[in-house]
Amino acid sequence: MSKYLAQRLLIAVPTLLGVTLLIFIAMRVLPGDPLSAISGEGGGTYVLSQEQLQAARASLGLDRPYVVQYLDWLRDILRGDLGKSFWRGEPIRELIFRRAPITGQIALMAIIISGVIGLPVGLIGALWRNSWTDYAFRLVVTLFLAIPSFWVGLMIVLSLVLAFTWRPPLTIVYLWDDPIRNLQMTAGPALILGVALAAMMARITRSSVLEVLGEDYVRTARAKGLRERTVVWRHALVNAMLPILTVSGTAFGALLGGSVAVERAFGVPGLGLALVFAIAERDWMLIQNLVLLYGVIFVLINLAIDVSYGWFDPRIRYQ
Amino acid sequence: MEQPHPGRKVNRRRFLKTAAGTTAGAALTAWSLKGPALARAAVRTDRARAAEPNPKRGGVLKWAGPAEVAHFDVHQGAFRFILGQMHNNLVRFNPADGLKTIIPDLAESWKASPDGKTYTFKLRDGVKFHDGTAFSSADVVATFSRIIFPPSGMASIYKDQFAAVEKLDAVDRLTVRFVLKESRPYFLELFTPSSMIIYSKKALDENNQDLRKVIAPGTGAFMFKERKAAEKWVMVRNPNYWDPEIPYLDGIEMLHIPAWTDRGTAVLTGQADYSPNVSLETYQEGLKRKDIVGTVRYPGEFNSYQVHINNDRKPFNDPRVRRAINLAVSRQNLIKAFGTQEPIVLTRWMSHASEFATPLAELEKLPGYRADKAADLAEAKKLMAAAGLADGVKNVDFVSASVAPHAEILAPAFQDELRRTLGIETKIRVMERALLIEELKKGTFDMMVQTEYRSPIGDPGPGWEMCLKTGGSLNFSRYSSPEFDRLLKQVNSETDKGKRKRLFAQGMALLDQTAPLYLIGFTDHLPMWRTNVKGHASEGRVFSELGRVDTFWLDR
Numbered sequence: 001m002s003k004y005l006a007q008r009l010l011i012a013v014p015t016l017l018g019v020t021l022l023i024f025i026a027m028r029v030l031p032g033d034p035l036s037a038i039s040g041e042g043g044g045t046y047v048l049s050q051e052q053l054q055a056a057r058a059s060l061g062l063d064r065p066y067v068v069q070y071l072d073w074l075r076d077i078l079r080g081d082l083g084k085s086f087w088r089g090e091p092i093r094e095l096i097f098r099r100a101p102i103t104g105q106i107a108l109m110a111i112i113i114s115g116v117i118g119l120p121v122g123l124i125g126a127l128w129r130n131s132w133t134d135y136a137f138r139l140v141v142t143l144f145l146a147i148p149s150f151w152v153g154l155m156i157v158l159s160l161v162l163a164f165t166w167r168p169p170l171t172i173v174y175l176w177d178d179p180i181r182n183l184q185m186t187a188g189p190a191l192i193l194g195v196a197l198a199a200m201m202a203r204i205t206r207s208s209v210l211e212v213l214g215e216d217y218v219r220t221a222r223a224k225g226l227r228e229r230t231v232v233w234r235h236a237l238v239n240a241m242l243p244i245l246t247v248s249g250t251a252f253g254a255l256l257g258g259s260v261a262v263e264r265a266f267g268v269p270g271l272g273l274a275l276v277f278a279i280a281e282r283d284w285m286l287i288q289n290l291v292l293l294y295g296v297i298f299v300l301i302n303l304a305i306d307v308s309y310g311w312f313d314p315r316i317r318y319q
Numbered sequence: 320m321e322q323p324h325p326g327r328k329v330n331r332r333r334f335l336k337t338a339a340g341t342t343a344g345a346a347l348t349a350w351s352l353k354g355p356a357l358a359r360a361a362v363r364t365d366r367a368r369a370a371e372p373n374p375k376r377g378g379v380l381k382w383a384g385p386a387e388v389a390h391f392d393v394h395q396g397a398f399r400f401i402l403g404q405m406h407n408n409l410v411r412f413n414p415a416d417g418l419k420t421i422i423p424d425l426a427e428s429w430k431a432s433p434d435g436k437t438y439t440f441k442l443r444d445g446v447k448f449h450d451g452t453a454f455s456s457a458d459v460v461a462t463f464s465r466i467i468f469p470p471s472g473m474a475s476i477y478k479d480q481f482a483a484v485e486k487l488d489a490v491d492r493l494t495v496r497f498v499l500k501e502s503r504p505y506f507l508e509l510f511t512p513s514s515m516i517i518y519s520k521k522a523l524d525e526n527n528q529d530l531r532k533v534i535a536p537g538t539g540a541f542m543f544k545e546r547k548a549a550e551k552w553v554m555v556r557n558p559n560y561w562d563p564e565i566p567y568l569d570g571i572e573m574l575h576i577p578a579w580t581d582r583g584t585a586v587l588t589g590q591a592d593y594s595p596n597v598s599l600e601t602y603q604e605g606l607k608r609k610d611i612v613g614t615v616r617y618p619g620e621f622n623s624y625q626v627h628i629n630n631d632r633k634p635f636n637d638p639r640v641r642r643a644i645n646l647a648v649s650r651q652n653l654i655k656a657f658g659t660q661e662p663i664v665l666t667r668w669m670s671h672a673s674e675f676a677t678p679l680a681e682l683e684k685l686p687g688y689r690a691d692k693a694a695d696l697a698e699a700k701k702l703m704a705a706a707g708l709a710d711g712v713k714n715v716d717f718v719s720a721s722v723a724p725h726a727e728i729l730a731p732a733f734q735d736e737l738r739r740t741l742g743i744e745t746k747i748r749v750m751e752r753a754l755l756i757e758e759l760k761k762g763t764f765d766m767m768v769q770t771e772y773r774s775p776i777g778d779p780g781p782g783w784e785m786c787l788k789t790g791g792s793l794n795f796s797r798y799s800s801p802e803f804d805r806l807l808k809q810v811n812s813e814t815d816k817g818k819r820k821r822l823f824a825q826g827m828a829l830l831d832q833t834a835p836l837y838l839i840g841f842t843d844h845l846p847m848w849r850t851n852v853k854g855h856a857s858e859g860r861v862f863s864e865l866g867r868v869d870t871f872w873l874d875r
Contacts, residue, residue, distance in 0.1 A: 055472040056474075085548070087387075087389045088387065088388075088548040088549060089389075089390065089532065090549075094548075095548065095549075098550075161587055161604075162604070165587060165588055165589075165608075166588050167585070167587075167588045167590070169590065170383075170574065170576055170581060170585055170590055170591075171550060171551060171574060171590075172547075172550060267576065267578065269549070269550055277549065277577065
């Protein structure tokens with residue numbers, strides 16, 4: 001097992017290097033200069049002389065060759081120093097430490113919500129296939145798959161303001177500081193993301209369980225006279241988990257992407273919102289590090305899912 | 320359509336004459352009696368005060384707006400509305416009378432020489448910066464020398480507006496003198512925006528004249544306490560403020576809420592007390608919720624919407640083509656189309672809030688500005704035919720920012736008007752704002768929807784200098800007219816208000832004919848506040864200065 005883990009972690013290194021290279025090149029190749037965004041601040045657009053531009057570039061380290069900039073960035077990452085935001089001059093590590101708990105909490109809550117809703121809905125749909133309950137669940141699932149999360153988020157915020165003159169808090173409140181206000185801020189985005197993820201999970205759970213229920217070993221289990229509950233929980237669901245887990249890995253990626261839009265809709269000052277503004281401001285350093293962080297999270301989640309295959313299916317051995 | 324046109328009640332020229340040789344306080348007191356009453360009997364007019372009598376003390380104001388800065392040097396472009404809270408100017412507009420009159424700030428009094436070429440400011444004694452350094456004329460000289468004669472490598476973004484200054488010096492510890500190459504009737508007003516803060520010489524010297532990485536101590540009513548990047552700024556009351564009466568608040572929390580709708584909903588739901596500019600839909604909601612919030616329209620002087628027409632590129636280098644566009648495209652239609660986003664007000668080459676603006680009733684009868692386009696369209700077609708373009712123009716590169724109001728409303732609406740009226744076929748090129756600014760500076764466009772036509776102060780003179788003069792720093796349309804430049808020189812050195820008004824009128828007529836760009840109009844800002852927030856006199860404001868909150872108080 002430990003050998004397998006080490007192998008997987010080793011494989012993750014070139015993947016993450018690829019991510020760093022891709023995002024670094026993309027930021028340099030795509031048009032848009034951070035200096036233009038900065039020179040559009042406050043007093044409106046103003047024109048910098050070549051000398052001023054040169055000095056500003058040098059102060060941001062952008063006057064060095066690309067290779068040097070890239071290698072410096074990698075070296076800084078290894079040292080745990082993610083550099084400073086071009087736009088705000090704030091150390092990026094601090095920004096991540098401050099905002100990640102909010103985004104992380106939203107993601108975690110969304111995952112729990114998706115599991116709590118998605119698995120039972122999918123399972124019920126499969127067990128009572130083509131019943132009214134199944135039709136109703138499928139309708140709701142399709143609805144939540146089709147509606148963009150950020151739109152639902154906007155509608156919720158708007159409805160709360162108009163109906164109750166209330167909206168979720170706009171400034172960071174940590175769970176350990178003020179749990180009630182924190183939940184007011186995170187519950188909405190978590191619910192929206194969680195329900196969207198639950199819809200995806202319900203769909204894949206339904207089809208996986210249906211497939212497994214038709215397998216010979218399920219028929220054998222029933223023929224042995226096992227109780228239906230045992231058949232479903234011990235034989236059908238456990239075996240149906242592999243595709244569910246596989247899809248969940250991809251779904252978590254979608255959740256990371258979705259968090260950007262949903263944080264924007266709810267005005268939650270998390271990492272997603274920071275990324276939105278970093279892109280608008282062409283804050284290369286911040287974009288690079290946030291995308292890398294999202295990449296690391298994605299790789300780790302998929303690693304965890306791969307490892308969990310063995311738990312659900314003993315036939316898979318990590319040797 | 321509602322078209323507020325408050326105009327100015329202030330005759331600045333008369334004010335300057337009156338103020339010369341006297342203390343500013345006495346002159347202002349006398350002058351202020353001519354203005355509208357706003358609990359004036361209870362209010363000193365030579366000092367910044369809340370308009371209401373007996374303001375309450377205490378509390379922390381939660382301000383919602385764009386509270387983020389790329390760096391901390393206001394004179395190099397940092398966002399002034401945040402940093403300005405910790406500083407003072409030489410003079411400022413009076414918050415109690417709706418920003419109609421200029422009152423002392425760090426300058427206790429001032430006088431202008433009869434030829435208008437020398438301004439002498441007598442400074443307040445006993446003022447201290449937050450680090451305990453005593454304020455003196457050296458600080459004023461250091462501040463404005465850096466703006467006007469910047470050191471190598473410094474991006475002094477306000478340099479252009481002080482181009483007429485020949486030199487400045489400290490006459491003594493508390494007296495500063497500015498000597499101008501030629502008189503500027505609006506010179507005093509140049510010191511009023513919240514960007515014109517005074518830095519300490521000590522801070523400038525210690526930081527090699529570059530304050531981008533330093534939150535420099537000010538003399539202002541609030542002191543820096545805490546900043547959480549992209550979240551909020553926290554400032555506390557300066558207990559040693561030179562004016563013992565203000566601030567009324569114990570502190571301010573300036574929340575970084577970039578989206579207009581979020582700002583509006585923050586005030587509506589009580590998460591913030593005041594926002595200088597909210598979205599149109601939340602403003603409209605605010606109008607229905609007068610029990611909890613107040614909201615008005617601040618007449619805009621600084622934000623406009625326009626289509627830059629590249630005067631360097633064919634066929635737009637022909638003024639007849641530009642004039643045809645200005646005649647044919649309906650401003651009313653564009654304003655109506657954009658009405659769901661932001662209120663744009665019809666105007667002519669300057670903000671509708673300017674005292675020199677053409678009155679709306681008159682404007683609505685002028686070619687190019689009137690709603691009935693029949694005659695204008697016929698004239699526009701004649702001009703196009705004379706330019707050899709009777710069949711229109713193809714493949715015009717029309718650039719727009721990717722933000723929805725520009726890319727999805729204004730640009731398509733303008734495109735449709737051009738196609739229907741003059742057969743000008745444009746291709747809209749949408750790009751992010753950061754890229755757009757690059758294109759704007761390089762001039763790699765035929766047309767571009769933008770928001771960069773403005774004046775740094777209420778007087779349109781410096782704005783014309785920056786946006787329309789040959790080689791002006793914001794002349795993104797690349798307009799060049801020797802005749803206009805001559806006229807501009809006259810209007811900006813003339814001190815008689817009546818003559819200036821006539822010169823501005825001549826200028827506008829010339830601009831109508833030569834049409835450097837297509838000005839849609841200036842916008843109003845939409846502030847919103849909880850009903851217990853007082854001391855801002857928003858209802859009477861004549862323009863949308865989003866500056867200091869030192870006279871705000873909370874009625875709790």
